[in-house]
Structures are given as C-alpha cells and as structure tokens.
Amino acid sequence: MTLSVPHAYDVVVAGGGIVGAACALACARAGLHVALVEREFPGSGATAAGMGHIVVMDDSEAQFSLSRRSQQLWQALSTTLPPNAEYETCGTIWIAADEEELAEAARKRSYLGERGVPCQLLSRRELNTLEPNLRSDLAGGLLVSEDAVVYPPAAALHLARELQSHGSVVIQGRTVKHLGDGVAQLDDGSKLIAPKLVNAMGADAAICTPGLPVKKRKGHLAITDRYPEFVRHQLVELGYLKSAHALTTDSVAFNVQPRQTGQILIGSSRQYGNEDSQVNQEILSAMLQRAETYMPGIASLSVIRVWTGFRAATPDKLPLIGPFPGDPTLWLATGHEGLGITTSLATAELLASAFTGTEPPIPPEPFLPSRFKNEPTHPITLSQEMP
Ligand SMILES: Cc1cc2nc3c(=O)[nH]c(=O)nc-3n(C[C@H](O)[C@H](O)[C@H](O)COP(=O)(O)OP(=O)(O)OC[C@H]3O[C@@H](n4cnc5c(N)ncnc54)[C@H](O)[C@@H]3O)c2cc1C
Numbered sequence: 001m002t003l004s005v006p007h008a009y010d011v012v013v014a015g016g017g018i019v020g021a022a023c024a025l026a027c028a029r030a031g032l033h034v035a036l037v038e039r040e041f042p043g044s045g046a047t048a049a050g051m052g053h054i055v056v057m058d059d060s061e062a063q064f065s066l067s068r069r070s071q072q073l074w075q076a077l078s079t080t081l082p083p084n085a086e087y088e089t090c091g092t093i094w095i096a097a098d099e100e101e102l103a104e105a106a107r108k109r110s111y112l113g114e115r116g117v118p119c120q121l122l123s124r125r126e127l128n129t130l131e132p133n134l135r136s137d138l139a140g141g142l143l144v145s146e147d148a149v150v151y152p153p154a155a156a157l158h159l160a161r162e163l164q165s166h167g168s169v170v171i172q173g174r175t176v177k178h179l180g181d182g183v184a185q186l187d188d189g190s191k192l193i194a195p196k197l198v199n200a201m202g203a204d205a206a207i208c209t210p211g212l213p214v215k216k217r218k219g220h221l222a223i224t225d226r227y228p229e230f231v232r233h234q235l236v237e238l239g240y241l242k243s244a245h246a247l248t249t250d251s252v253a254f255n256v257q258p259r260q261t262g263q264i265l266i267g268s269s270r271q272y273g274n275e276d277s278q279v280n281q282e283i284l285s286a287m288l289q290r291a292e293t294y295m296p297g298i299a300s301l302s303v304i305r306v307w308t309g310f311r312a313a314t315p316d317k318l319p320l321i322g323p324f325p326g327d328p329t330l331w332l333a334t335g336h337e338g339l340g341i342t343t344s345l346a347t348a349e350l351l352a353s354a355f356t357g358t359e360p361p362i363p364p365e366p367f368l369p370s371r372f373k374n375e376p377t378h379p380i381t382l383s384q385e386m387p
Contacts, residue, residue, distance in 0.1 A: 009035045009168075011355065012184045012194040014176040014208065015334075016042035018050075018152055018344040020200030021159035023333050026348035028166035030356045035192050036163060037184060039175040043156030045202050046340065049309020051221060051257055051265055052155075053234050054148040054342045055092055058111050062318055062366030066343045068117065069362050073345035074148060085154040086260040092147035092234045093122065093131065095254070095294065096139045101238040105142040108238075112144065119144045133230055133297050142238075149234060149257055152341045176201070179208040182329040196355055198331045199324070203312040205334035209324060213372045214335045216310040218271040220283055225302040226262035233258070237294060249273070252287040254294040264301065266291050270311075270338075277308050311337045314372075321347050321367035322354065332369050 013024040016038025024036040038044070054074050057067045078087040096102040105121060112119045122141040127134060130143070160170050171186070178185040179199055184192040199205050199212075206212040237254040250271045257265040269283045284306055292299045314320060314335035324330040331354075333347050346362065353360045 007191075007193060009033050009192060009194040011035075011196045011198060012037065012192045013198040013200055013333075014179050014184055015045070015199070015201035015205075016156070016160060016170065016172065017045045017047040017200065017202050018043065018156045018159070018341055019202070019333050019336060019347055020198070021156045021163065022344040022348035023198055023200055023351050024168065025159045025163045025166070026352035027355060028163050028168040030352045030358075032352075032355065034163065034168035035184075035194070036160060036168070036170045037174055037176050037186065037192070038170065038172045041157075041172050042160035042170065043153035046309045046311060047156050047202075048153040049219070049221065049307060050152045050341050051255070051267055052150045052152045052341050053092070053255075053257060054150060055234070055339070056112065056117055056144060056147060057339060057342075058108060059317060060366070062363075063339075064111075064115065065362040066319075066346050066367070067339060068115070069349070070343045070346035071146060071148070073349065074150065074342075075146070077345065078148070081150070081155060082158055084151065085158060086151040087148060087155075088150075088260055089146060089148045090233050090258060091143055091145040092236060093127070094142040094144070095127070095134070095235060095237050095239075096141055097237065097239055098139050102139045104238050105140065109142055117144065118146055131232060131235065133295050134235070135294055135296060138294070143233070147234060149259070150341065151259075155341075176208055180327050180330050195329060196331060197329050198333055198351065200333040202334060202336075202340070203310040205312060205332070209330070209332070212320070212332070212334070212369075213315055214312050214320070216275050217313040217337065218269070218274045218277075218308055218310055219267070219338070220269040220279060220287055220306065220308050222266040222284065222288065222303045222306040223259075224264045224266065224298075225304050227264060227301055228262035230297070230301070231256050231258040231264050231295075235294070250283060252283065252290045254290050256291060256295065256298075264298075266298070266303070268338075275310070277310075279306050279308055312340070313337045316371075319343065319347060319367055320369045320372075321350050322364060322369055325370050325373050
C-alpha cells in the first residue's frame with residue numbers, strides 16, 4: 001500500500017473495512033479522488049472476524065432492499081474477485097426444526113418469492129438429502145439459492161487494491177484522530193482536506209463522531225479442520241425467531257458455513273454490553289453444543305481456531321448511511337451490525353450516488369442518520385436478525 005499523501009481529496013474515507021473500502025472504490029469509480037485511511041490494514045477489523053455470508057434478509061422492506069441489491073452487486077463483482085476471496089454461491093438453507101418453524105419458512109418463501117428471490121421449501125426428506133449430516137428429525141427448510149459466501153478480508157483487500165488502480169490512495173497504519181469540518185486529522189499530525197468525509201470506522205465510529213447511536217455487539221466464531229462435503233450450504237436455524245422475546249443478554253444460534261477449503265465455520269453468538277475481545281468459554285461451549293444439536297457429527301470434528309469480533313449495532317438494526325446532521329462535510333457509513341459484508345456494496349452505491357447526484361438504486365431514506373437526530377440514547381430492542 002502506498003503512503004504518498006496528496007493534501008486535498010474529493011472524499012476522505014476513514015476506516016478500511018469492507019464498508020469503507022467499498023465506499024472508497026465506488027466514489028473512485030464515479031470519478032472522485034479518494035483517500036482511504038485505515039489504522040491497521042484494509043479488512044482487519046470486524047471484516048476479518050465476520051462469517052462472509054452474503055444473505056438476503058427480510059426483517060423490514062429497507063433491510064430487504066439493501067441486502068438484495070447488495071447481493072446482486074456481489075454477484076456482478078464475483079467474476080473479478082481473486083480466487084482467495086473464495087466467493088461461492090452455495091445458497092442458504094433456513095432450517096425448520098418443527099411445524100411452527102416450517103410455517104415461518106413458508107412465510108419467508110412467500111415474502112422472498114413475491115420479490116423475485118428464487119427460493120424453495122424443503123420437506124424433511126429433501127433436507128436430509130441435501131444435508132445428510134443434519135439431524136434426521138428436523139421438519140424441513142427453505143433453500144434460498146442465490147445466497148453466497150465470501151472470505152471477507154480478502155475481498156476488502158481486493159477493493160482497496162482496485163481503489164489504487166483508479167489513482168486514489170490507501171493510507172494504512174494511521175489513525176484518524178479528528179473527522180469533521182472538511183478535515184481528517186491523522187495521528188502523525190497530518191491533515192487531509194476534503195468536502196466530503198466518510199466515517200466508516202465500524203464499531204468504533206462513535207469515537208470520532210461522539211453521540212452516534214452505534215454500540216458494540218460481540219460475536220464468536222470457530223473454524224474446523226478440512227472436512228469436504230460435510231456441509232454443503234450455509235445452514236441457519238429459524239429457531240432464533242421463537243426465542244427472540246426471551247433474549248435479554250447473550251444468545252447463540254446454529255449457523256454453519258462450508259468454506260472452499262473444506263473447513264466449516266461454526267457460529268454464532270451475540271453478546272450485549274461486552275467489549276472484552278477474549279473468547280468466552282461458556283459462550284463458545286453453548287455455541288458448539290447448539291451446532292451439535294443440529295449436526296450431531298460435528299462433535300467429532302477438530303476445531304482449529306476460535307475468535308471474536310464486534311458488530312456495530314444501531315437501535316433499529318439498520319445501518320447509518322448518509323449525511324451527519326450538523327456537519328455538511330461529514331457522512332456516515334456504519335452500523336451494519338451482522339450484515340455488513342452483505343450490505344457493503346449497496347451502501348457504497350448509495351453513498352456514491354449521493355456524492356455525484358445520480359439516482360439512488362434503492363430508497364435511501366430508511367438509512368439516513370437524521371432518523372436518530374433527537375435520540376442520543378441506545379436502547380436494545382429485539383427483532384428478527386441474523387443469528
Ligand atoms: C462473528 C461475526 C460474524 C459475522 N458474520 C457476518 C456474515 O456472515 N455476513 C455479513 O454480512 N456480516 C457478518 N458480520 C458483520 C460484518 O462483519 C460487519 O458488519 C462488517 O465487517 C462491518 O464492516 P465495516 O467496514 O463497517 O467495519 P470494520 O471491518 O470493523 O472496519 C472498520 C475499520 O475502521 C478502522 N478504524 C477504526 N477506527 C479508526 C480510526 N480512528 N482511524 C483509522 N481507522 C480506523 C478499523 O481498524 C477497521 O478496519 C459478522 C460479524 C461478526 C462479529
């Protein structure tokens with residue numbers, strides 16, 4: 001990465017995760033001169049900790065439109081991604097353990113089907129045929145075939161390299177200390193000047209923009225040794241919907257992903273109000289036990305690494321994309337919670353269209369930061385979300 005630093009840019013993006021890298025590249029592709037500033041290296045934050053499930057979600061129309069648009073952009077990008085980004089359209093199977101969850105799968109099928117997303121209800125037998133290592137008494141599932149997986153840090157690095165090929169710059173190893181009023185001040189005292197500044201600092205966004213309704217939500221993941229074909233689709237339980245109202249603090253859910261290497265990513269957990277990055281043995285055990293409940297054979301596989309990461313959570317589970325009220329130079333692209341790998345590309349498209357005055361591909365209003373203008377607090381609300 002280059003450290004040559006021209007003084008003035010059209011756009012300075014602070015934070016080189018998947019969201020910041022995507023925003024910077026979309027702006028550069030639109031003809032703007034961009035600096036992307038990252039305190040470590042591109043893709044090193046939550047992006048490196050994420051699962052890389054590119055998934056269409058239907059919690060709200062806004063979430064659907066952002067995730068679906070993004071999924072289509074990932075499909076288009078996939079032909080240019082390097083092999084180490086491990087992009088694979090493996091599809092998601094939402095697993096129904098009982099009749100109640102099967103009804104939820106049917107609702108989901110109707111919702112997605114009405115909006116043009118290919119999906120198919122699976123009987124118990126069909127589920128067992130597609131995923132023979134699942135417990136055999138599950139009720140069925142819903143296959144969403146265009147969902148995909150990607151290796152997020154490699155994808156972020158690729159976007160950052162593409163940015164440089166457009167003549168824009170990546171400044172890594174520098175921390176942004178101040179962001180506002182058209183100036184990004186770095187920890188070495190240098191200043192970058194731009195009419196548009198973007199806070200894409202993920203879960204740390206509120207450090208530079210105090211008062212932002214963004215909080216950390218901790219997650220654990222584990223990865224196994226190589227067991228090709230043990231899992232063939234991204235598998236997610238629908239059961240978390242049933243227990244959602246009982247959730248007050250920590251939760252785990254069955255969510256496993258096949259990697260191209262034959263490894264299996266096992267998730268996932270959510271912890272509120274825990275900012276300690278250490279692996280929590282109780283949460284890890286609960287997460288692995290949950291996986292065993294759905295896939296008994298998983299107990300005999302070797303887990304070779306476990307880690308944690310922090311999602312950037314907002315009170316309404318939607319990201320903050322748009323101008324920051326009170327500073328006409330400052331824009332936000334943060335708060336993507338458990339969907340930021342998926343929604344990064346549509347976020348970038350929204351931002352670039354706002355900067356260049358072109359028609360936004362989807363309605364931007366639900367994501368505007370001004371929706372929280374008079375709400376400095378951050379209550380935890382419960383709704384459907386990725387496990
Ligand atoms: C366990 C887990 C599983 C997940 N699974 C999925 C999934 O399957 N699918 C999905 O879509 N999403 C998933 N997510 C969510 C996803 O990882 C995030 O939403 C996404 O990575 C957010 O990207 P970001 O660029 O906003 O943040 P980050 O990747 O955290 O990037 C922010 C960057 O800003 C930098 N930074 C911070 N402060 C400064 C500063 N002052 N100066 C300079 N740089 C700074 C950081 O170093 C960091 O690199 C998961 C998250 C977790 C934790």
